[in-house]
Amino acid sequence: MRILFLVQGEGRGHLTQAISLGQILRSAGHKVVGAMVGTSPGRNIPSFFQEQIFAPVHHFEAPNIIYKVQGGGMNVGRTIATHLAHLPKYLKSLHRIHETVKQINPDLIVSFYDTYGGLYNMIYRSGIPMICIAHQYLLLHPKFIFPEKSRVNQFLINLNSKSTSWLSANRLALSFREMPSAPKLKITVVPPLLRKEVTRLTPQQGSFILVYMTHHSLSTQVIEWHQKHKDVQLHCFWDNAGASEEVVFDSTLTFHQINSEKYLRMLATCRALVTTAGFESVCEAMYLGKPVMMVPVPNHFEQECNAIDGVISGAGVMSKSFDLSVIFDYLPKHIDQSEKFRNWYHRGHQLFVREIAEFEKSIDIRRKMQSEI
Structure with a gap:
């Protein structure tokens, strides 16, 4: 057809x-x-x-x-x-x-x-x-x-x-x-x-937290948390058209323009994903066995629904803001759902x-x- x-x-x-x-x-x-x-x-x-x-x-x-x-x-x-x-x-x-x-x-x-x-x-x-x-x-x-x-x-x-x-x-x-x-x-x-590129990745346990946001204005919340926790390595992907390909904020915080190959490579090797509650990003993390902190965009009801559904499905935890302390509190409780998710996928x-x-x-x-x- x-x-x-x-x-x-x-x-x-x-x-x-x-x-x-x-x-x-x-x-x-x-x-x-x-x-x-x-x-x-x-x-x-x-x-x-x-x-x-x-x-x-x-x-x-x-x-x-x-x-x-x-x-x-x-x-x-x-x-x-x-x-x-x-x-x-x-x-x-x-x-x-x-x-x-x-x-x-x-x-x-x-x-x-x-x-x-x-x-x-x-x-x-x-x-x-x-x-x-x-x-x-x-x-x-x-x-x-x-x-x-x-x-x-x-x-x-x-x-x-x-x-x-x-x-x-x-x-x-x-x-x-x-x-x-x-x-x-x-x-x-x-x-x-999911794209085949995701299924071909070999997950590894890294030490950094990966952040994905649907709009670069949300980066202010990430920076605010980072200023108080500079020992935590953060890599953030955003859609800031006015920024260069890579913006090094300091030694432990880097912003990257959305790049599919680079993002997936980092997703496979991160410790956890923090993301606005888009369905696709959460699915990719579940397939790779990465815990997720889902932050619905304020006033975005659809993302709030995604986050609740993700929690029910065992993807991770929900937060109202990019307070990354929430994901660190959650990590010891996380139960890996990757095998169950992959069978369904x-x-x-x-x-x-x-x-x-x-x-x-x-x-x-x-x-x-x-x-x-």
Whole structure:
């Protein structure tokens, strides 16, 4: 089958998931004919995506989260206001997506939680089936455990997840652990998507703490803790476009621009990972047997849900800030979940190929019926 990807470009997770699924699909004889990726001001699509997707990449302007300047987390009001002001621009992006789909004419579209996915299905009705993949679809599962007193936030995030997958054929919900699917809600629970590069690494017990943050403004919290604990070696990855490739703050704190190969090498040799609670980063650490301290970005309900789910799955501990003392208190209590996680992960190849095969059958039937008319 000829498959076109539609990928949310914010953060690293959806990009690496697309790379991983591309590897699985090609090994099963399918062809990824292109990847449409949303971009926004101040955020560059990491070079590793262009290098490893092995398909033409088409960019379009997309909404993004706006953060407070001094590491205060997501600025909800400004994010909403900016999106409304740029609505005409986003409608043009939707049309651009449609033109790209018409030009490529794929058999199937796979959307990685892209904002435009459901809107595209609703407005343009292209007739091309769409599968939606993301950890966020697990939050639609009736057995998902949410933070206490969060009904409004639950409604809003699930409304967003539904809107990204309107009229989709199925939702593949990536999960830290095995759970029953919910077919009536079009939810199939599947293992995480990790790049082959992760599975080829040999974990070693290092002495330094690795830090990954989704926005460089959060670095102020790391520096504040570091000033009081200069004996602890820290290596931090950020997306600070205005900084050089490597910023040596002092002898025990170094900031690195996001670099896939370098990050994974350090993840395999660190003592523990401290990260904003992105699903992909936690999965990589679990596969390599690294304890994780998950710090949800303030006002980012999705990450708060990820962190709670990660704790339930045995990934590590949750913290409200980059107070690294929390991970040091937790380390003696950590129970390695890597074997259990790997067993779940390695079932993924078969499950994803099977899901795509089901659509291939239905597409072949539809083509046969059309040829007989």
